[in-house]
Amino acid sequence: MRGIRGISQLSRRFYAATQRDQPLTVPLPGIKVSAGAPHMYQDVHVTKLPSGLVIASLENYSPASRIGVLIRAGSRYETIDNLGVTHLLRLAASLTTKGASAFKICRGVEAVGGSLSVSSSRENMAYTVDCLRDHIDTVMEYLINVTTAPEFRPWEVSDLTARVKLDKELAKQTPQIGVIENLHAAAYKNALSNSLYCPDFMLGQITAEQMHTFVQNNFTSARMALVGLGVDHAVLKQVGEQFLNIRSGAGTVGSKAMYRGGELRHQSGGGLVHAVVASEGASATSAEATAFSILQHVLGAGPHVKRGSNTTSKLSQAISKVTAQPFDVSAFNANYTDSGLFGVYTICQYNAAKDVIKAAVSQVNDIAQGNLGAADLSRAKNQLTAEYLMSIESSEGLMEAIGSQVLAEGTYHSPESVTQKINAVSSADVVNVAKKFMSGKKTMTSSGHLVNTPFVDEI
C-alpha cells in the first residue's frame, strides 16, 4: 500500500525536475506567488508614483548596490540668461546641503567606501551613488540631500569657477569634444544647441540664485526617475514617496529643438583635420531610430579589432582607396527625445581632407542607392546587438540604460525585445534612412588646418 501510494506521488515529487526549461529565477508557472515574492526575482520593476516620479529597480543580488536619481534637466533646458548653469550644477554636487556640510558628504561617503558622482548630457542629469549593500542607507541620505536640498552658498559657488576653467581646459585637449559641441551649436537653433560646458563669457557670472532657480524649475518630481540596482523595490518606493516629492509639477517646459543645419569652422592649425558632416536623424522613440543605428554599424562605428585593418567598416574601406595617409572615420549617431543627428566623423591629414570627406559622404550615398548586401546588414545587426548587450553587462551601463529608458518613456524594454526590434529592421528601412541623410539639410563642423577642407555646399 505504501509502495503504490509512493508511485502515484511520483509525478508530484518529480515536478521540479520536469520543469527543466524554466530558469529558477522566475516563479514556477501556475503557482500562486506570495505578496512579498513578486519583487524578488530578477526583473526590472518599474512603478510610476502619482507625483510623476518613476521608480525602477532590479534585484541582482550583487554585494554592491548602485542608486541613481536621473532628472530631465540637461543643458537643453538652459535659457539664454543662464548658459552654463548645468556645468556648475555638475560641479556643485559636493557642496553643502541642508542636511550635511560639504566636508561631511565627502568624508561620510568615503567612510563607507562608496562614491557619489554626477554626469549630465544634453537632456538628463544623473546623480549616482554606489556602495556596499549594507551601507546603502547612509549614501542614500546624502544622495537625497544633494538632489533635493542643496544650499549653493555664494562663496562655495564662486570657488567653483576654478574647477570650471579646469574642465574647459581638459576638454580643449580633446579636439573631438570641441567638434561635437560645435556640431550641435551649428545644427540647432535652440535647446540642443546649448553646450555642455560653460561658455567663456559666463565664467564667474553664474550666481547661486540662478542655480537655485534652475533647480526649482527643473528638478521636479514629474521629471525625475529613481533607479536602483541591488536594492529592494519597496524601500526605493518609500524613499521616493517621502523625500523626492518636494517639488511637484512639470516645471518649465523645454522648447522643441529646431534643426537648422549650418556650418562652423575652427581654424586651429596643426597637421590634422577633424570634420563631421551630419544631417537630421531620428529621435530616440521614432520608428527609424533602430534603422539609423544599424546604418551606423553598416558604415562602421569604431574598430572592433585593435590595430586591425577595419575591414568591416565600409567607410574605412572607401577612404583607404583615396588616401594612403593615416586617417580615422566613424559614423556618428545621436538620438534625443525630439530630434537626432546622423553623419560621418572623419579625422585625416589636412591635405587629404577634401578627398576623405567626399569619399565618406559618397559611401553613404552608395548605400542610399540601394547597394546594401545581406551579409553587411546581418553583420551590422550582430554588431549592434552585441554592443547593446555588452553595455548593459556593467552596472554603470545598466543603470544608464534603465535610467534613460524609464525617464524618456516610463518603461524598460528587456534585452530580448531590443534584440527583436533590431532583427525586425529590413534592408529597405536602412536604405531609406540613408536616403534621408543624403537628402536632408547638412550640417558641417571642422577643426584643424582647414586650407583644403571643403565647405558644406561643396561636398
Add this chain to the structure above:
Amino acid sequence: MASRAPAATSRLLVGFRKWYYNACGFNKIGLMRDDTLHEDSDVKEAVRRLPEQVYNDRMFRLKRALDLSMKQQVLPKDQWTKYEEDAHYLEPYLEEVVRERKEKEEWAKK
C-alpha cells in the same frame, strides 16, 4: 565679548552694557563691534564669506577709523555708532566657520 543673551534682560543689565559700549570708545571713530575683532584664521574666513555690500561697508569704516586715528581726531558726536544700531553682522558667518572647523576636528579624531 560674550554673545550669550542673559536670561533676564533687566534695565540694570542693559544700562551697564550701554555704559560699557560707550566706554570702549571704538564707536567714537565710527566702528562696529565686529570691525574690532582680532583677525585670526576663523575671522579671516568669515570676512571672506561676507556679501559684497557688507564687506565694502566694513572696509569703508576701517579706512575712516584709520584715517581718524592718524589725525588723532574723533567723529562729531552725532556720527558716533549707537549701541542700538550696532549690527553683529559677522556673527552668523563666524559661527558657521567655527562649526565647520569643529566638525573637521571631530572627524580627525575618529
